[in-house]
Amino acid sequence: MFKNKKLFQYSVFFLVFTLPLFMQAQLIHQIKIIDGTGGSAFNGSVRIIGNKISEVGNLTPRKGEQIIDGKGLILAPGFIDAHSHHLQDLQQNRDGLSTLNQGITTIVTGQDGWGYSMDTLAAMMNRIPIAVNVAAYTGHTSLREDVMGENDVLRPAKQDEIEKMKSVLEIELKKGSLGLSTGLEYEEAFYSTRDEVIQLSKLTAALKGRYISHIRSEDVTMDDAIDEIIEIGRTTKMSVQISHIKLGKKSDWGTAKNLIEKLEQARKEGIDITTDVYPYTYWHSTLRVLFPARDYTNIKSAEFAVKQLFDPSQSILGVYAPIPSYQGKTISEIANTSKKSEAQTLMDLVAMASDFKLKNPDYHGSIESITAKSMYDGDVADFILWPHSVICSDGNGSGTHPRGYGSFTRILGRYVQEKKLLSLEEAIHKMTGLTAMNLGIEGRGIIKAGNYADLVLFNPETVIDHATIENGKALSEGIDIVWVNGKIVYNSGKSTSEKPGMLVKRSLK
Template sequence: MKNCLILLFFLSLISCKSDKYDLIIINGTILDGTGSDSFQADIGILDERIVEIGNLKNAEAKTIIDASGMVVSPGFIDMHTHLEPIMEMPDAKSLIMQGVTLALGGPDGGGPWPFGSYLDSLERLGTGPNLAYLIGHNTIRREVMGNVDQAPTLSQMDSMKNYVEMAMKEGAFGISTGLKYLPGTFAKVDEIISLSKVASSYQGIYTSHLREEGLGLIDAVQEAILISKEAEIPVVLTHHKAIGVKMWGASVKTLSLVDSARKEGLDIMMDQYPYAASHTGISVLIPSWALEGSEFSNRVQDPILKDSIKSGIIFNILNDRGGNDLRRIQFSRVSWRKELEGKTLHDWAILEGMEPTVENGAELVIQAQLNGGTGTIYHAMDDADVERIMKHPMTMIGSDGRLSQPGDGHPHPRAYGTFPRILGYYVREKNILDLPTAIHKMTGLSAQRLGIQDRGIIKKGNFADLTIFDPEKIIDRSTFTDPHQYPTGVQFVLVNGRLIVDQGEFQDIRPGKILRKNRMD
């Protein structure tokens, strides 16, 4: 009888150890996201998670992917994404086709509000990738104070603190600022520190579009470091860059500041997109004071004020994002005159029969703002700065791209090509990074920054967010002249164990989850 019981016990153990999986990936070269060297192994997936890594050649599965000649990596994490069109584009195909399985939204101070109900709506809608969000300082300041250039009252400050606390409790991963934009540009550093302390108390992070990325860049980096110190909060210098010809090479100094701060125990990191051109609104060329309170149209009617506004625009064209050349200012989205999309400020001047001078360019900038503004690409960065920042060990990858779909505007190519460009151009062609390091910057390092422990690394028990690509073929195809092109070389993408890209073909499913800080379900 005793022997029979022992036999039954061992039979039960055998029956509990299943060799059947929902999906198996065989023959792949695994880069696990830690920065370690690659290794050969198979991956077994059951439901949403990785349950086995090893030799699974004899195991059974509903689906088997032969990844011979391909790299199996964690799904890419986009640390800076403009998800504003997500309700209209819930599949987020422009991200998924790059291999992105998790995107962080709400950057540059522009997070959604009301926060919790917005995330609830996304959960009901369903999304292609996993999404996480920051609460935006500009959003809550505008909600409480409007677009005014003044310090908050004690009551207003309490309201903003309460809004940050509410969002953190509802799942925000931290707070973002856009100190170059309205109304954040009107906020003094003490205001930012106070609000960041609230986010820090909930283990949140602080990401910042710095107050300046051109002539005031060094001071702006020092301000972010001060915020980290005073608020005791991890900081990300988001889409870190040195913009404007006069600032080319300044990344040597900014990276030195980061290193010095880290040696003092401050947790400073960066994210970056791999292009020498930025993208934002045409209003970034206009002095902030001229835009306060939505009074721009009235101010340009006053000859004296208009002269001051125009002088400020001319200065920015010469010294900041304008790059001292109207050809460097390219329109991506012009709702009121679609034929300008893809053309430059120089082109527009010619179309108007104007000499393409900086002065005439400033007049057209004023006209553009009066018509409702434009999305604008600024070709005003230096490749050497891009590469120097990319190589820094504390730099992660973020597209800063807006969700895009073919035929809609003329977006910055980063919306389609950021991650394949890193792997194809900067790894394979230029050898700026080695492949394990690049994957780490796109996966494990980002998950670590967000405090997510069960994504970003390939290991047993983690969610099966995976990207499988051909390292010899992966490359971006989107360009500044022809942006609506998906990359090549991304063969398979899994989000929570489900194939959303299968043999290079997009699948119309929505397996993504809305991730909430401290609620990693």
């Protein structure tokens, strides 16, 4: 291409010194910066060149750069959602309003044991560009379904199957997956042995990945489930994170501090255990998790669920394919109409859903789901305040649970501004720098030169969530401008048409 060496050298010189001039430069000034490290807010400016932050400090505008007047608002790193289910919706709603309206710029997928391979994700993001970044764990359940067959997972894996899972997992980790995720409470993984999980965890640790888990129980056998994740951390010495920590059994309400004490003991022993948490007292999942012993036709278990595991008068069916008109109704309302007890109604709903699945093998999508009131807000606050917990949404873009649109702004509006339970700097740290550190994401989560320009400009006094159970898609207030990889993707309640989201890979250095 180059006739002589000199011409080549001139060309390199030209490119190196003029490239930044061609890349879009932006200066965000008149702002208070909260940089994500947990340190205090400070006045300053941030310069973006291309997709990265180039300078932070007292900066003077340069000729030709775009100036953004921050009007004294807060500039923070874009929020990282430690446990997200938004990806599917982002395939259709590529502008990512559900995430951007709450300041999220990176979602962490592959949660609860299910996820896509890194190649599939890369192809997906190439084919259908989206507004936000995506990082991913490799799902244990997905590995089981691949190796054991989708309809043969209600049993422990055999050793040769574990070996096959290991070889797939190894490939994924080498392609930049953050680590191994499990969803041990769900039937498709519930029958795995602790040894199976530990074998896969050891491989993950050897390749410097991490472990994140929807633990085996969030209610009746929670002690065992906590022991299991602590043992995984102890045996493998890798960082382990409990997904969406909660106390889902009424008789455990008010004991979050005891559980935190147990986690602190583990940390003192040198186990790097952390958690993520969302700010709501109700979860959203399948009706089947209300039967921890998987005995769906046992009235005693159904009665226990009604008394201890959820409040039927405040718990609402999300989707219900067998009788779509049940959607949006509480379990108590359905029980009243059918003149049966709430426990019997719960059993009937599960039975009708299984029957529907059998009769409609080609039906894709969710057959049933419930938004179940099952937590005590004092516990939720204690978990949010634990210094080693980070914020997640556990949400999606369907609007079936308000967490999909409002988790992060709810923390800023209600826990910081209204209740004053934590400082703005602490809250931001739990949404950015600490999250990146817990999950092993590099180059994001902190405002500093050289990092990707994922940023959120917001008003700390007006920021608040508006999504509710009745209107799960209501947009938050107070999030002014959101940048992803240097591009403005959201401005004053509207998304721009930019789709700069990248696949975020674990650093393999």
